[in-house]
Amino acid sequence: MKKAFFVSCAALAVLAAPAFAEELTGTLQKIKDSGTITIGYRETSMPFSYIDDSQNPIGFALDICDKIVDEVKATLKLDKLKIELTPVSSSTRIPLIGNGTIDLECASTTNNLEREKLVAFTHTYFLTANRFVAKMSSGLKTIDDLKGKTVASTSGTSNIKELFEANTSRHLGMTILTSKDTAEGFLLVETDRADAYVMDDILLAGLVASSKTPPAYAISTDEFAVPEPYGIMLRRDDPVFKAVVDRATTKLYTSPAMAALYAKWFTSPIPPKGINFNFPMTPEMQKAFAHPNDSGDPKAY
Template sequence: MSTLIRSALTVLMLFSAAGMGSAGAPESTLKEIAETGVIRIGYSAEDIPFSYRMPDGTVTGYSTDLCVRVVDLLRQKLGLATLAIEYVERTPRNRVAMLRDGKFDIECVASTNNAERRKSVAFSYSHFVTGTQFVSLKKSNLKFIDDLAGHSVAATSGTTNIGQLNSINRARGLHIAVMPVESHAAAFKLVAEGRASAFVMDGILLAAMIAASDQPDDYALSTDVLGQPEPYGLMMRHDDQDFKDVVNGALTEIYRSGEIGPVYSKWFTKPIPPNGINMRLPMSSELRELFAEPSRSYD
């Protein structure tokens, strides 16, 4: 099936008259959006610079900006004068259940698209690529995975990172005491207070947390990565191909038009609100290749 966005007339002709699916999820997200004039976006309060909440309550970030643009293209294709966005907070632990239960329509954060997770949800074309690392206090001199042997290491529940850590721990017999926590902020705090030796998470998110901390020079990112880099995608429900095609068509337009360049630069090479941190991370050649051929982001 072509990844080009279907016209509003064609899309609407394909809608069935069916109502809600199991657990409150709409059988057709596009039909629900067209009828209500509302799209619900799942967001994170803490995933700087992808999705986070400002002190005034505003939801912002790189993934948020992309989704706002996708929503505008969707509005145009559906012929709607307006399309309101309702932001719904989710956590790593509950995001899949909330999506599948219809609490929101698309998750615009920093969720890893891998084979295991695709058993439960669908993903858009990729918008970022990163690998799993760990952060520790610089004075601890922990650089490599084997350095974590016998230490307590925090990881956020509901992430792929905790699974990677558990697998390596078993395979290498490192006797790491894995500490599951509810949020990235809580895990980082354990390291800052010396109650955990390290925190395992996506390298880009750790770099942002270090940059936003009170004492960035106190922390160090690991030299090792826990597995191959994996892509981030916008998360959607299974069995809703029409909506997925529209989202992927919109992303393809954003990528190939060059619009993605300024959006990326805004969040990764310039100071960002509210504290003016700068990721200083130019776009990688790998990501440029994904933007040039978005459909290649699937394995």
């Protein structure tokens, strides 16, 4: 993640200083002292961060974090660096970054200006829109169709915030339910406890593709807001660590390896069921990879 042009000269000078080992602070000092980097992951955010049949965390975001770990290891001149994986949820991820329990959150977290007041993000690795999924038989196609319906979204997400805002501004009179994660949210629709589930479109695509009857569900074309960026989350006010993380992502995103990594998770069969998202890289994503950007403002893309 080599976003050198966004990092202060002072931060880069620290990385290059001969006495670097004596000048370590923040997250890098913590990692050096413990010999461990702690990564937060999600259990159901396919294909970004989820567990396979053997309960091993895998996914697109975790593959990116592997490259970050390599850069941290090289920067600290470590022969080995232990990776500790910690499951997080939408409600625990930001507090666990803030209190130092995890060093990176490698999942499917939206980078927005509000969250940037609490945490930092590295360069964007995906752009997604907030939509809803419903059963084909329901006939629900637009946001206005949700009037008077029972609609679910996951607590602690930007999705549920936008759902509440739409409910108020459009006078829809929805009954809004909360779920702990994407799997539970989709289950509410599967079992008819909710008419629709609101979440990032790419996550909805994964839920539908891995369901028992994919043709029985449809994702809305209507979106609650313009596409928003995903980023790897890390602590704020730690520019030296962020410089290392940004250096690793810039190296990856601007290399030919990025197209192969994207194809691995979005246009190829993935474990554990061999489903294929068939979600080719958009022009906006190509631009974001060619010119790495960590902005939480959707207008920047």
